[in-house]
Amino acid sequence: MLDTTNWIVQKFGGTSVGKFPVQIVDEIIKFYSQSLNNNVTIVCSARSSYTKVEGTTSRLIKCCDLASQELEFDDVIEVIKQDHIDNAEKYINDPVLQTRLVTDTTNELKLVKKYLDASKVLGEVSTRTTDLVMSAGEKLSCLFMTALCNDRGVKAKYVDLTHIIPSDYNVALLDNSFYTFLVQALKEKLQPFVESSEKIVPVFTGFFGLVPMGLLNGVGRGYTDLCAALIAVALNADELQVWKEVDGIFTADPRKVPAARLLGSVTPEEASELTYYGSEVIHPFTMEQVIRSKIPIRIKNVQNPRGDGTIIYPDNIAKRGESTPPHPPETLSSSFFEKKKRGATAITTKNDIVVMNIHSNKKTLSHGFLAQIFTILDKFKLVVDLISTSEVHVSMALPIPDADSMKSLRKAVEQLKALGTVDVTKKMSIVSLVGKQMKQFIGIAGTMFTTLAEQGINIEMISQGANEINISCVIDEIDSIKALQSIHAKLLDERRPLTDDENTFISFEHAVDERLEQIKRLDL
Numbered sequence: 001m002l003d004t005t006n007w008i009v010q011k012f013g014g015t016s017v018g019k020f021p022v023q024i025v026d027e028i029i030k031f032y033s034q035s036l037n038n039n040v041t042i043v044c045s046a047r048s049s050y051t052k053v054e055g056t057t058s059r060l061i062k063c064c065d066l067a068s069q070e071l072e073f074d075d076v077i078e079v080i081k082q083d084h085i086d087n088a089e090k091y092i093n094d095p096v097l098q099t100r101l102v103t104d105t106t107n108e109l110k111l112v113k114k115y116l117d118a119s120k121v122l123g124e125v126s127t128r129t130t131d132l133v134m135s136a137g138e139k140l141s142c143l144f145m146t147a148l149c150n151d152r153g154v155k156a157k158y159v160d161l162t163h164i165i166p167s168d169y170n171v172a173l174l175d176n177s178f179y180t181f182l183v184q185a186l187k188e189k190l191q192p193f194v195e196s197s198e199k200i201v202p203v204f205t206g207f208f209g210l211v212p213m214g215l216l217n218g219v220g221r222g223y224t225d226l227c228a229a230l231i232a233v234a235l236n237a238d239e240l241q242v243w244k245e246v247d248g249i250f251t252a253d254p255r256k257v258p259a260a261r262l263l264g265s266v267t268p269e270e271a272s273e274l275t276y277y278g279s280e281v282i283h284p285f286t287m288e289q290v291i292r293s294k295i296p297i298r299i300k301n302v303q304n305p306r307g308d309g310t311i312i313y314p315d316n317i318a319k320r321g322e323s324t325p326p327h328p329p330e331t332l333s334s335s336f337f338e339k340k341k342r343g344a345t346a347i348t349t350k351n352d353i354v355v356m357n358i359h360s361n362k363k364t365l366s367h368g369f370l371a372q373i374f375t376i377l378d379k380f381k382l383v384v385d386l387i388s389t390s391e392v393h394v395s396m397a398l399p400i401p402d403a404d405s406m407k408s409l410r411k412a413v414e415q416l417k418a419l420g421t422v423d424v425t426k427k428m429s430i431v432s433l434v435g436k437q438m439k440q441f442i443g444i445a446g447t448m449f450t451t452l453a454e455q456g457i458n459i460e461m462i463s464q465g466a467n468e469i470n471i472s473c474v475i476d477e478i479d480s481i482k483a484l485q486s487i488h489a490k491l492l493d494e495r496r497p498l499t500d501d502e503n504t505f506i507s508f509e510h511a512v513d514e515r516l517e518q519i520k521r522l523d524l
């Protein structure tokens, strides 16, 4: 028998809560908890009415920046307050629930003001204060979603995770011992719901506490995915559902490549690479936690809740309760296990890339040369996405998405000039072809680069990722859409004629779903 707990964790992003709250309650939470009779836990991010960059988290971070410069931030808090009060008045019908929500919202923002007033006097906002201020985004969003559930006939209870990590808890790294500690703490928060005879949906703030080095440094934006993953682990959930405004993971960004196809399944490694190289699908730290507990992740669309979505699951690990894949039950068709995806899975681009070339002046030994370069980059907190080196020459692609990182780059270049000649090319883009099986597929890199040449696109730098599931190159940003569309047409469009190398190509897209279905039918 499959070992199920009947718990499902549903994570809703900030723009989904901002734009589709009623659909979330009526068509998603109600469907799973009432029609399918699952036990549902929901985890929400801070609301964004339009886009994440203009959303509540971004506004709260802005308040921290202003306070650290001893500038006024009250206007920004007022915008957040008004936005949430208007929202409460628009969606919550029950007057008691509405009044309570408005009061709770006002009180949370008073607290934010108190923290920031103190910081403004000091002219410094500590990482702890930044975390406390940011936590308000998820608190406001979850107070609202709890009220909305109760208003629409789904019994729900708000759970605040801001203080789940004790203030004296100290670690230098967010390693497995930290996550194990957090999962245990989450289990304690969940216990009353698990033991309750009444069905109550816990609404967890998608902000999991004040981490020792600060959440932005330790995890970064998009932390709610990780929070939801840890809750799924604590519940031993049957599935973690990440609800977005896209049907799942496509072979390319569907906004840029109209011919992109929805993928039935991808591996966690592929999902991580796609997210890192420009397709913001899921926070990369999320996967490790749930996969360790053998919990599948499903990406689904709030605007199309009955769609299958995309499942993220390893192709070499048995699901919970399932025998290990190398020894499949004999009744499973052997052809099923022989299916191999032979080509690329998806293509993505990442803009705002700067290419930096450094030619050594040969005054340092080659090993010292690289060490010094990285010491300088580290000092200015600059990240290197791709690198190619020879003894005296280094080419690097660095993501420089904003004015602050550009300032850091300029300072770094000044210091790097002591090592040799440095040149910098801005407005570049990384094109990455991702696929778990690509490493056995010899012609694929050749086809990718020939396609770019045919389109007259100049390649500045090439790198085949060390993990062998990613082939990347750097091109001019202006050519990125043309590159995406032409490589997609050659290597990912199913209607294209197969190349010689690909005549054994068999689609693997629904492999995980199929495998689970077959095993369920066997009633092991």
Ligand SMILES: Nc1ncnc2c1ncn2[C@@H]1O[C@H](COP(=O)(O)OP(=O)(O)O)[C@@H](O)[C@H]1O
Pocket: 013, 014, 015, 016, 052, 243, 244, 245, 246, 248, 249, 250, 251, 252, 253, 254, 255, 274, 278, 279, 280, 281, 346, 348
């Ligand atoms: N390969 C891809 N598959 C699916 N979406 C992609 C891909 N690459 C880029 N995207 C874009 O990522 C976005 C993710 O969805 P969205 O729900 O807007 O994110 P969020 O959860 O952060 O609000 C979509 O707008 C989509 O166009």
Ligand SMILES: N[C@@H](CC(=O)OP(=O)(O)O)C(=O)O
Pocket: 012, 013, 014, 015, 045, 046, 052, 055, 057, 058, 137, 220, 221, 222, 223, 224, 225
């Ligand atoms: N609100 C946070 C956390 C988050 O995960 O957001 P979202 O789920 O909307 O990407 C952020 O903006 O980074």
